Amino acid sequence: MQTHQIKVLDIDLEREKIAIHYRDDLGEFLGGTGVAAKLFAEAAPAATPPLHPDQVIVLANGPLSTIFPVVTKVVAVFRSPLTGGYGESHAGMRLALAMRGAGYQAIVIRGQARRPTYLAIGPNGVEFRNASALWGLGDSVGSILRRLVPGTGHRSTLKIGPAGEKGVSFASVSVDTYRHFGRLGLGAVFGAKNLKAVVVYGDRNEPIGDFKAYKAMYEQIYNQVLKTSVMKKYHDLGTPANVLNLHASGGLPIRNLQENVLAGVEGISGEAFAEESLMRQVACSGCPIGCIHIGLHRSRFGAEYEFESRFLSYDYELIFAVGSFLGITRQSQIYELIDRVEDLGLDVMSAGVCLGWVTEALARGVITEAETGTAVQFGETAGYLQVLDNMVLQPNDFYQVLARGVEKAAQKYGGLDFAMTLGGHEMAGYHTGPGHLLGQTVGMRHSHLDNGGYGIDQKSPNLSPEALVDKLVAEEKWRGVLTSLCICLFAREVYQPETVLSALAAVGIQFSREELDSLGEKIFRLRQELRLAMGFDPAQVRFAQRFFQTPSASGPIDPAAVQAMLAAYRRHLTR
Amino acid sequence: LAKILQIRDMAKCIGCYSCMLACARVVRHSFTPAKAALQIRTAGGFQGRFLGEICLGCPDAPCAQVCNSGALELRPGGGLRFSAAKCTGCRACIGACIVQVLHFDQESRQPLACIQCGTCARFCPHGILAMEERKYANTSD
Numbered sequence: 001m002q003t004h005q006i007k008v009l010d011i012d013l014e015r016e017k018i019a020i021h022y023r024d025d026l027g028e029f030l031g032g033t034g035v036a037a038k039l040f041a042e043a044a045p046a047a048t049p050p051l052h053p054d055q056v057i058v059l060a061n062g063p064l065s066t067i068f069p070v071v072t073k074v075v076a077v078f079r080s081p082l083t084g085g086y087g088e089s090h091a092g093m094r095l096a097l098a099m100r101g102a103g104y105q106a107i108v109i110r111g112q113a114r115r116p117t118y119l120a121i122g123p124n125g126v127e128f129r130n131a132s133a134l135w136g137l138g139d140s141v142g143s144i145l146r147r148l149v150p151g152t153g154h155r156s157t158l159k160i161g162p163a164g165e166k167g168v169s170f171a172s173v174s175v176d177t178y179r180h181f182g183r184l185g186l187g188a189v190f191g192a193k194n195l196k197a198v199v200v201y202g203d204r205n206e207p208i209g210d211f212k213a214y215k216a217m218y219e220q221i222y223n224q225v226l227k228t229s230v231m232k233k234y235h236d237l238g239t240p241a242n243v244l245n246l247h248a249s250g251g252l253p254i255r256n257l258q259e260n261v262l263a264g265v266e267g268i269s270g271e272a273f274a275e276e277s278l279m280r281q282v283a284c285s286g287c288p289i290g291c292i293h294i295g296l297h298r299s300r301f302g303a304e305y306e307f308e309s310r311f312l313s314y315d316y317e318l319i320f321a322v323g324s325f326l327g328i329t330r331q332s333q334i335y336e337l338i339d340r341v342e343d344l345g346l347d348v349m350s351a352g353v354c355l356g357w358v359t360e361a362l363a364r365g366v367i368t369e370a371e372t373g374t375a376v377q378f379g380e381t382a383g384y385l386q387v388l389d390n391m392v393l394q395p396n397d398f399y400q401v402l403a404r405g406v407e408k409a410a411q412k413y414g415g416l417d418f419a420m421t422l423g424g425h426e427m428a429g430y431h432t433g434p435g436h437l438l439g440q441t442v443g444m445r446h447s448h449l450d451n452g453g454y455g456i457d458q459k460s461p462n463l464s465p466e467a468l469v470d471k472l473v474a475e476e477k478w479r480g481v482l483t484s485l486c487i488c489l490f491a492r493e494v495y496q497p498e499t500v501l502s503a504l505a506a507v508g509i510q511f512s513r514e515e516l517d518s519l520g521e522k523i524f525r526l527r528q529e530l531r532l533a534m535g536f537d538p539a540q541v542r543f544a545q546r547f548f549q550t551p552s553a554s555g556p557i558d559p560a561a562v563q564a565m566l567a568a569y570r571r572h573l574t575r
Numbered sequence: 576l577a578k579i580l581q582i583r584d585m586a587k588c589i590g591c592y593s594c595m596l597a598c599a600r601v602v603r604h605s606f607t608p609a610k611a612a613l614q615i616r617t618a619g620g621f622q623g624r625f626l627g628e629i630c631l632g633c634p635d636a637p638c639a640q641v642c643n644s645g646a647l648e649l650r651p652g653g654g655l656r657f658s659a660a661k662c663t664g665c666r667a668c669i670g671a672c673i674v675q676v677l678h679f680d681q682e683s684r685q686p687l688a689c690i691q692c693g694t695c696a697r698f699c700p701h702g703i704l705a706m707e708e709r710k711y712a713n714t715s716d
Contacts, residue, residue: 066592066596066606066608067596067606069593093621097592097608100606100607101607101609142620143619143620146619146620152616153614153615153616153617153618153626154608154609154616154617157620176620176621177620177621177622178621203607203609204607205605205607205609205610205682206605206606206607207604207605207606208600208604208605208606211604214600215600215601218600222593222698226700280586280589281589282589282590282621283589283590283591283592284591285590285591285592285608286591286592286593286596287591288589288591288593288698288700289591289700290589290590290591290700311622
């Protein structure tokens with residue numbers, strides 16, 4: 001094994017001091033997930049609650065970031081205020097490029113700033129700047145920061161909205177407007193640290209070591225990404241290509257998963273979005289695919305012919321969360337909700353799943369309009385917009401609890417049978433079968449992407465509990481390697497183990513196949529230890545009855561089979 | 576007429592920066608896109624437009640005209656030839672560029688001159704960059 005040195009920027013918000021550490025010992029973790037988990041563990045996260053000033057935020061890129069095609073993600077690790085457990089979220093756009101240009105492979109942010117602050121992180125240092133005037137602002141913060149920080153046209157801006165400031169447990173951090181550290185509430189951790197935004201920029205030169213090897217490997221991967229069909233679908237319709245496919249199979253969650261058939265689903269299909277409102281596709285820096293679909297939301301705001309236009313990013317998960325899950329079949333309604341969610345700075349998936357529960361709970365009398373302050377019903381946006389605002393404003397006890405997520409709200413008010421969480425985290429849009437149900441529940445960060453359980457449902461149905469768990473765990477271990485390299489998981493077919501090893505070798509990092517596999521194992525164990533210490537108990541997980549009542553794409557899910565899988569998973573952990 | 580680098584239609588750009596990475600990689604042997612002779616930037620963030628700052632291959636090459644060491648020379652038909660060995664790092668060329676796309680590299684102390692090699696165009700996934708003859712050439716060139 002021949003590894004590289006990791007340069008860590010350590011930022012203390014309270015003292016307004018930084019330290020730079022050169023860590024040879026972290027090289028074996030490559031970057032991303034592995035390095036961030038390791039740095040996070042060093043801060044003893046289990047000792048304090050998620051929003052405590054002593055908690056840390058770790059950001060990490062990897063040795064291949066930006067300089068190989070589709071290696072575009074930055075990994076954030078933190079303690080989740082939503083689940084209380086291990087928080088890890090990934091975002092793309094321009095952050096990996098900017099971190100590389102600033103000269104850091106990892107950034108640790110600790111402490112609580114004494115006043116609202118934003119950070120300008122550049123190649124010549126870090127500035128702690130006063131953000132008092134920015135506190136309370138939504139999307140407009142970006143246009144202000146653009147005037148204040150160098151790096152025009154190439155910098156990266158992370159920011160929170162009012163949701164993060166108010167400590168909503170599923171507040172997001174937006175990255176360059178169109179990507180997010182969305183899940184698990186990093187926005188609230190920023191808010192608790194009085195951290196409104198982080199702007200990263202820089203153009204530090206990195207000479208190529210072995211030009212011939214690197215050039216050859218870059219071109220091989222570039223050609224595979226672009227000249228084969230492996231990734232074409234992500235540019236064309238993008239992730240919304242899933243809407244009709246999943247609906248046809250019965251895997252698209254509808255009206256709080258009361259149903260799996262949605263009349264009018266054609267109106268919110270990937271095809272319909274592309275034909276009616278797709279404005280253009282954009283890419284994360286270093287990705288020639290460009291899967292980010294920007295839609296045009298044009299609306300009339302004046303009595304006469306006065307119109308405004310907004311450019312909003314849409315994806316499958318958004319169409320699910322604030323579309324099908326709420327019985328919405330018009331694109332303009334989805335855009336309205338996306339726009340509000342973005343401005344408030346909420347995670348759209350958790351927000352949508354919360355709205356689904358609120359709608360059903362209200363209809364069943366579990367809660368009343370005295371709590372919600374408004375009528376809400378499936379298919380209508382007016383009430384939803386008000387509920388979203390109130391999640392942030394928290395005008396009464398009900399909203400203070402709802403701002404902690406669906407799990408907490410249903411624990412207090414009732415309706416757990418239709419509170420659609422997995423591992424305490426609002427579900428992703430895949431009612432595909434037991435693979436997704438178990439996969440999101442036991443995944444390290446309760447993300448559908450941890451182990452791709454939905455894909456196992458689709459490609460390998462009817463596995464025995466043991467075989468399914470083995471597959472989930474093996475997949476999660478390998479994905480831990482890919483995300484330690486910050487490779488976008490959309491390119492997972494391209495970055496097969498042999499390709500990964502060759503790409504690493506081309507930049508002077510030597511791993512064997514066995515060493516790569518044992519790294520996957522090591523990262524799996526490290527994250528498992530962390531979350532067990534923070535209170536995750538695989539014996540205590542809960543499955544809402546609804547998952548078993550509404551048939552999935554694999555037919556009705558058998559609760560006994562899922563319990564058998566869970567038992568198999570627990571056995572797996574003690575092996 | 577010589578082929579020079581041209582932007583066919585900037586509105587189709589996805590902002591992947593493959594062109595900058597290619598130029599930096601192949602011409603400068605650097606991982607850093609800031610070393611590229613062309614720069615793609617957002618204007619007004621990702622909600623705005625992508626701007627392409629490329630050498631326009633001026634037929635009269637004002638940058639080469641002010642170069643007194645012979646490092647920059649006008650290529651017949653437009654664009655430049657750059658000879659690093661002859662460059663003194665005086666920066667006269669930087670100030671002479673009428674569209675201000677010629678940047679100075681602090682490490683090498685030389686201009687990041689576009690040599691019209693077409694590498695960036697080869698790595699543009701949407702064919703936005705292309706090596707083409709100037710469509711509306713000034714006949715007096």
